[in-house]
Amino acid sequence: MLLVMADHFRFEKLADDSATHARLGRITTTHGLIETPAFMPVGTQGTVKALTQSMLEDLDAAIILGNTYHLYLRPGHLLINQLGGLHRFMAWPRAILTDSGGFQVFSLTGLRRMNEDGVEFQSHIDGSRHFLSPEKSMEIQAALGADIVMAFDECTPYPATHDEALKSLEITARWARRSKQRMTELHSNPDEAARAGLRIVNPSQALFGINQGSIYLDLRERSLEGLLEIGFDGYAIGGLSVGEEKSAMFAVISTIAPRLPADKPRYLMGVGTPEDLVNAVACGVDMFDCVMPTRNARNGSLFSSRGKINIKNARHRDDARPIDEVCQCAVCGRYSRAYLRHLYMSGEILGAVLCSLHNVSFYLDTMKRIRQSILLGTFNEFRDSFLSNLARGQD
Amino acid sequence: MLLVMADHFRFEKLADDSATHARLGRITTTHGLIETPAFMPVGTQGTVKALTQSMLEDLDAAIILGNTYHLYLRPGHLLINQLGGLHRFMAWPRAILTDSGGFQVFSLTGLRRMNEDGVEFQSHIDGSRHFLSPEKSMEIQAALGADIVMAFDECTPYPATHDEALKSLEITARWARRSKQRMTELHSNPDEAARAGLRIVNPSQALFGINQGSIYLDLRERSLEGLLEIGFDGYAIGGLSVGEEKSAMFAVISTIAPRLPADKPRYLMGVGTPEDLVNAVACGVDMFDCVMPTRNARNGSLFSSRGKINIKNARHRDDARPIDEVCQCAVCGRYSRAYLRHLYMSGEILGAVLCSLHNVSFYLDTMKRIRQSILLGTFNEFRDSFLSNLARGQD
Numbered sequence: 001m002l003l004v005m006a007d008h009f010r011f012e013k014l015a016d017d018s019a020t021h022a023r024l025g026r027i028t029t030t031h032g033l034i035e036t037p038a039f040m041p042v043g044t045q046g047t048v049k050a051l052t053q054s055m056l057e058d059l060d061a062a063i064i065l066g067n068t069y070h071l072y073l074r075p076g077h078l079l080i081n082q083l084g085g086l087h088r089f090m091a092w093p094r095a096i097l098t099d100s101g102g103f104q105v106f107s108l109t110g111l112r113r114m115n116e117d118g119v120e121f122q123s124h125i126d127g128s129r130h131f132l133s134p135e136k137s138m139e140i141q142a143a144l145g146a147d148i149v150m151a152f153d154e155c156t157p158y159p160a161t162h163d164e165a166l167k168s169l170e171i172t173a174r175w176a177r178r179s180k181q182r183m184t185e186l187h188s189n190p191d192e193a194a195r196a197g198l199r200i201v202n203p204s205q206a207l208f209g210i211n212q213g214s215i216y217l218d219l220r221e222r223s224l225e226g227l228l229e230i231g232f233d234g235y236a237i238g239g240l241s242v243g244e245e246k247s248a249m250f251a252v253i254s255t256i257a258p259r260l261p262a263d264k265p266r267y268l269m270g271v272g273t274p275e276d277l278v279n280a281v282a283c284g285v286d287m288f289d290c291v292m293p294t295r296n297a298r299n300g301s302l303f304s305s306r307g308k309i310n311i312k313n314a315r316h317r318d319d320a321r322p323i324d325e326v327c328q329c330a331v332c333g334r335y336s337r338a339y340l341r342h343l344y345m346s347g348e349i350l351g352a353v354l355c356s357l358h359n360v361s362f363y364l365d366t367m368k369r370i371r372q373s374i375l376l377g378t379f380n381e382f383r384d385s386f387l388s389n390l391a392r393g394q395d
Numbered sequence: 396m397l398l399v400m401a402d403h404f405r406f407e408k409l410a411d412d413s414a415t416h417a418r419l420g421r422i423t424t425t426h427g428l429i430e431t432p433a434f435m436p437v438g439t440q441g442t443v444k445a446l447t448q449s450m451l452e453d454l455d456a457a458i459i460l461g462n463t464y465h466l467y468l469r470p471g472h473l474l475i476n477q478l479g480g481l482h483r484f485m486a487w488p489r490a491i492l493t494d495s496g497g498f499q500v501f502s503l504t505g506l507r508r509m510n511e512d513g514v515e516f517q518s519h520i521d522g523s524r525h526f527l528s529p530e531k532s533m534e535i536q537a538a539l540g541a542d543i544v545m546a547f548d549e550c551t552p553y554p555a556t557h558d559e560a561l562k563s564l565e566i567t568a569r570w571a572r573r574s575k576q577r578m579t580e581l582h583s584n585p586d587e588a589a590r591a592g593l594r595i596v597n598p599s600q601a602l603f604g605i606n607q608g609s610i611y612l613d614l615r616e617r618s619l620e621g622l623l624e625i626g627f628d629g630y631a632i633g634g635l636s637v638g639e640e641k642s643a644m645f646a647v648i649s650t651i652a653p654r655l656p657a658d659k660p661r662y663l664m665g666v667g668t669p670e671d672l673v674n675a676v677a678c679g680v681d682m683f684d685c686v687m688p689t690r691n692a693r694n695g696s697l698f699s700s701r702g703k704i705n706i707k708n709a710r711h712r713d714d715a716r717p718i719d720e721v722c723q724c725a726v727c728g729r730y731s732r733a734y735l736r737h738l739y740m741s742g743e744i745l746g747a748v749l750c751s752l753h754n755v756s757f758y759l760d761t762m763k764r765i766r767q768s769i770l771l772g773t774f775n776e777f778r779d780s781f782l783s784n785l786a787r788g789q790d
Contacts, residue, residue: 045737045743049744052745053729054725054729084715089731317474320478338474338484339486342441342484343440349744350445350447353447
């Protein structure tokens with residue numbers, strides 16, 4: 001079932017939680033090991049916003065995400081390929097996952113026309129016209145050379161009727177098959193890559209399929225059957241956190257995650273809050289990404305063990321305490337809320353840097369604590385106490 | 396001659412250059428040693444723009460500058476005082492110098508009225524009215540608690556007639572005397588500080604006087620006589636790099652710097668380019684500050700041993716080389732021009748961070764090489780080769 005190009009990619013399950021579906025695992029890539037459950041900070045344009053690569057290394061980030069749509073438009077996948085691929089371009093020696101570009105095409109661009117072949121869209125930067133298809137997405141992702149690449153899917157809009165969601169998942173299924181075929185071609189035949197103007201910079205790329213079906217459980221299961229038939233190196237749950245109720249989201253996660261192959265990584269795309277992470281881990285999810293820690297940071301919204309705080313709030317004006325008194329991060333070890341508020345109110349770049357550093361640290365630290373608790377067999381207790389602390393709120 | 400409050404402040408001259416007026420020295424403060432000649436990165440609003448304090452520590456920055464005008468307006472000197480002073484507020488354990496606020500009042504604010512007493516001005520942030528005088532400037536600087544504070548001066552506008560410059564330096568001289576008197580009062584009498592709403596957070600503040608006189612050498616000498624009569628812990632040359640010709644600027648520096656007391660630090664305010672630094676060191680200057688490395692960085696202008704490069708330039712698009720192939724900084728050790736250009740063109744915060752880090756590193760490294768060459772007795776040779784390399788330009 002492993003793809004021809006992913007011969008160095010491996011997932012090992014190290015432990016199962018007895019009370020939930022949570023599992024401890026390890027992904028091996030040619031750019032290092034990823035302990036799971038893992039959170040992947042989002043590096044949209046080849047940078048996790050406001051953080052240096054060395055800060056991310058210090059935070060023990062094992063894998064980050066890059067956005068195919070953004071990197072294709074700027075600086076261009078062929079330029080990155082010519083410079084040795086995304087790892088070398090952004091000087092990040094650890095693992096990278098790239099998405100398929102589908103989500104951004106459907107959420108960021110204005111005019112677009114979709115047919116069986118793919119999607120024509122206009123760049124959000126300069127309005128120029130482009131065409132993205134499963135084949136094109138694979139070419140871009142092969143050029144970037146991430147360790148994990150995603151099949152090209154249509155992220156079903158929300159809300160969608162049962163019929164719309166069905167049509168959407170059917171095209172996603174056909175695109176998944178074409179994605180695998182094209183990626184296999186590119187990796188098995190240097191001439192194919194050369195014809196696409198690129199060279200294979202990472203001979204060991206794993207391809208993940210994406211489960212769709214909106215909030216309809218029958219469609220989610222149908223989508224899953226299609227993916228299993230094709231066979232992927234890992235399986236993602238897509239199309240969630242797009243406006244649906246939390247209960248609908250968790251109905252999907254709790255139904256689908258446990259049915260994904262136990263011997264492959266399971267990735268919940270674009271989710272979510274700290275609460276979502278621990279709850280989805282309990283459903284058996286291994287991998288997460290979300291812009292929330294970095295985006296919230298730039299808006300002055302900070303995560304803590306006792307819930308979120310808004311650093312803009314006047315009550316932090318003279319507060320000498322750190323963001324979170326139990327947080328071990330470099331920001332909480334050095335800076336006060338009063339100083340961070342001053343930086344934010346003054347529009348200083350350092351405010352964005354420090355708030356991002358804290359928030360990403362909070363997410364990665366949460367994952368570390370999740371992994372430790374699964375190892376120790378105390379995940380359920382950890383989850384209860386983590387969630388009740390979050391709900392208590394800050395003083 | 397030492398002020399009552401500066402009993403822990405000390406300057407030692409360690410070596411004189413035989414061919415120039417350059418000197419190697421060491422300033423002792425209660426927040427660490429400063430090897431001179433030294434460059435002080437500018438931390439306008441309590442942050443050296445785009446750099447973390449730990450980056451500055453890694454660059455061996457021994458002292459940074461804070462702006463009295465900005466910190467007075469936001470977050471307010473009394474808030475900073477209440478939180479323990481500027482060192483604690485910004486979590487910077489090394490030395491700090493604050494300026495007097497005069498330069499910003501005269502350059503940033505709109506409506507202002509000046510009389511013998513001081514200057515009324517409107518905040519550039521919200522238009523609110525404020526009054527700054529020598530006494531008020533000393534209160535603010537005592538509240539902030541920097542290791543080195545500056546007498547309140549009028550930065551003579553350029554161009555100024557001989558008569559205008561004379562009037563300006565005369566008021567600056569009277570303000571210098573009042574500055575010293577008020578600072579001495581605040582430090583010697585806790586009730587005086589309490590009446591100003593503050594407490595002395597740094598009992599060891601050194602006060603520097605500022606030489607003015609525009610481009611008129613006779614006025615510069617007259618200003619110097621006045622300062623020496625009052626007596627300060629160090630002497631600054633102000634009012635330069637405000638639009639005058641380089642030759643006029645160096646006429647002042649080369650005339651005044653060598654006549655400043657040899658046993659006190661000499662500080663050239665707001666200057667300048669890398670060329671200016673080595674040339675002013677040759678005139679006997681010990682300390683510098685300038686926004687150029689950080690401001691240029693945010694505009695994509697990068698310093699290198701072979702002159703400036705503009706990272707926006709299309710020729711860097713696919714350039715895998717570092718900014719400066721002989722630079723030892725963390726940015727040049729890791730990132731390509733192509734990546735930095737991409738960050739800049741994409742408006743990414745990391746672009747500002749990395750470009751600032753490189754530029755400040757270039758300035759601090761230049762000072763380190765200046766100090767080494769004075770110690771080795773090869774400063775003049777260093778200066779020649781440094782300047783000719785800068786003039787050669789980049790490939």
